[in-house]
Amino acid sequence: MSMASSIAPVYGNYHGYYSKRPFVRDPRLSLLPPSFFTGKAVLDIGCNEGWVTCEIGQIWGAARVIGVDIDETLIRGAWKRRRSLWSQQSPGRDVMERNENDNSSGVFKRSKLDRVTDSHSHYYFPASCEHSHESLPIPTDTIKEGHFPTNVIFRTADFLAEPVSERYDIVIALSITKWIHLNYGDDGIKQFFRKVHESLNAGGTLVLEPQTWETYAKAKRLDEKLKENAKHLKLHPGNFPTILQNIGFGPPRHLGSVGEGGFHRPVDLYIKL
Ligand SMILES: C[S@@+](CC[C@H](N)C(=O)[O-])C[C@H]1O[C@@H](n2cnc3c(N)ncnc32)[C@H](O)[C@@H]1O
Numbered sequence: 001m002s003m004a005s006s007i008a009p010v011y012g013n014y015h016g017y018y019s020k021r022p023f024v025r026d027p028r029l030s031l032l033p034p035s036f037f038t039g040k041a042v043l044d045i046g047c048n049e050g051w052v053t054c055e056i057g058q059i060w061g062a063a064r065v066i067g068v069d070i071d072e073t074l075i076r077g078a079w080k081r082r083r084s085l086w087s088q089q090s091p092g093r094d095v096m097e098r099n100e101n102d103n104s105s106g107v108f109k110r111s112k113l114d115r116v117t118d119s120h121s122h123y124y125f126p127a128s129c130e131h132s133h134e135s136l137p138i139p140t141d142t143i144k145e146g147h148f149p150t151n152v153i154f155r156t157a158d159f160l161a162e163p164v165s166e167r168y169d170i171v172i173a174l175s176i177t178k179w180i181h182l183n184y185g186d187d188g189i190k191q192f193f194r195k196v197h198e199s200l201n202a203g204g205t206l207v208l209e210p211q212t213w214e215t216y217a218k219a220k221r222l223d224e225k226l227k228e229n230a231k232h233l234k235l236h237p238g239n240f241p242t243i244l245q246n247i248g249f250g251p252p253r254h255l256g257s258v259g260e261g262g263f264h265r266p267v268d269l270y271i272k273l
Helices: 051-058 072-088 127-133 177-198 213-220 224-231 237-247
Strands: 041-045 064-069 152-156 168-174 200-209 253-258 265-271
Touching (some): 041 051, 051 152, 177 213, 177 224, 213 224
Parallel strands (some): 041 168, 064 152
Antiparallel strands (some): 200 265
16 A cells, blocks of 8 residues: 555645646756756655656666655656656667757756766667567666766655655755645644755755645645645745745746746755855
8 A cells, every 4th residue: 555545646646647737858857057966965855757867867867866745656657757768778888968058048958967878869678669578677887976867766655754865966846745735734844844955965056846826726725634724724835935935945047937837847956055
């Protein structure tokens, strides 16, 4: 039984989330400078089926990325995503020099950072092969440390329930604050931000995509407990910048908003002072 065992996705633990929000490259990550993740240790909290986590490890050059999610079925899906991407990765394409730095739209494109491969340009072991033959095995001896897929791992955990045991250069918290807030209340969201702060090295960065207050109304209807919890909330997402600064982050840097319809949300950076 999953840690997030209820039938309604009360933690935002949507199964098939990325079929509703599909991407080849996640537009939220394109808001970041191209070398943002290069060589960095990254924690992705609420990683769902690991699409963003894998992209950071495979395309954006992170040294290591750990994805954590409360729902163990989603974490199984994340390991599967990692295997699939590995299967489809074309072999031995070292640095691809591209000159795609068109920043006219405010969205950075990659340049010179495609350290290993571009999984989408050469379907070396296409998805159709994977469906009939299963994923290619991941060799344990030939992949260098810090390279995909060994630089990406996943773990089932309630981030709020676990002590902080490691520090990271970057913490990613995309579309998760509403679920923490509705399940654990005002104290819970404050604790969440304190734990994020504790999980970062000095000078490290939080990448935050908070859901707006308006979207809480629909979410709380999923479950009586969420509805009850919502009645006691005094804090709103508009208060998050102040809470974060009181904890020890610098002021937010707003990168912009991407995503369609209800997924159009801001992405903000906070540096640990
Ligand atoms: C709406 S999804 C967002 C997925 C992903 N971060 C993205 O934006 O593409 C929120 C995820 O957070 C996870 N989650 C919610 N509460 C959590 C907690 N306390 N600890 C770990 N994961 C949690 C859910 O299971 C779900 O997969």
